[in-house]
Amino acid sequence: MHEMSIALSIVDIAEKEAKKASVEAFDTIELEIGSLTGIELDALEFVWNSAVRNTVLDKAQRKITTIQAVARCSNCKTEFELDFLHDPCPNCDSFEKEILQGKELRVKRLTT
Numbered sequence: 001m002h003e004m005s006i007a008l009s010i011v012d013i014a015e016k017e018a019k020k021a022s023v024e025a026f027d028t029i030e031l032e033i034g035s036l037t038g039i040e041l042d043a044l045e046f047v048w049n050s051a052v053r054n055t056v057l058d059k060a061q062r063k064i065t066t067i068q069a070v071a072r073c074s075n076c077k078t079e080f081e082l083d084f085l086h087d088p089c090p091n092c093d094s095f096e097k098e099i100l101q102g103k104e105l106r107v108k109r110l111t112t
């Protein structure tokens with residue numbers, strides 16, 4: 001399951017941070033998830049508890065910020081928000097673009 005491996009990789013990051021900071025558990029974890037990652041927040045929610053069991057995130061509260069995807073058209077340089085990777089430029093209908101944001105999956109903050 002896609003979301004399970006994502007949850008486990010987040011746990012992995014947190015475990016490493018815990019080791020670095022010599023802490024045994026985190027109280028909160030803040031995540032930033034881009035809208036183009038394809039991550040289903042409901043599905044992530046569903047697997048979360050089993051992924052974090054007996055880890056430093058076992059009791060951590062989750063805060064998730066969704067990052068709206070933004071692209072810049074390679075043709076006319078218009079910057080626009082997009083919902084799908086294949087959305088064309090609203091100005092010139094070109095499909096050639098550079099994704100500026102929306103693909104990130106980031107652990108933004110861990111607090112104890």
Ligand SMILES: [Zn+2]
Pocket residue numbers: 073074075076077078089090091092093094
């Ligand atoms: Zn354009």
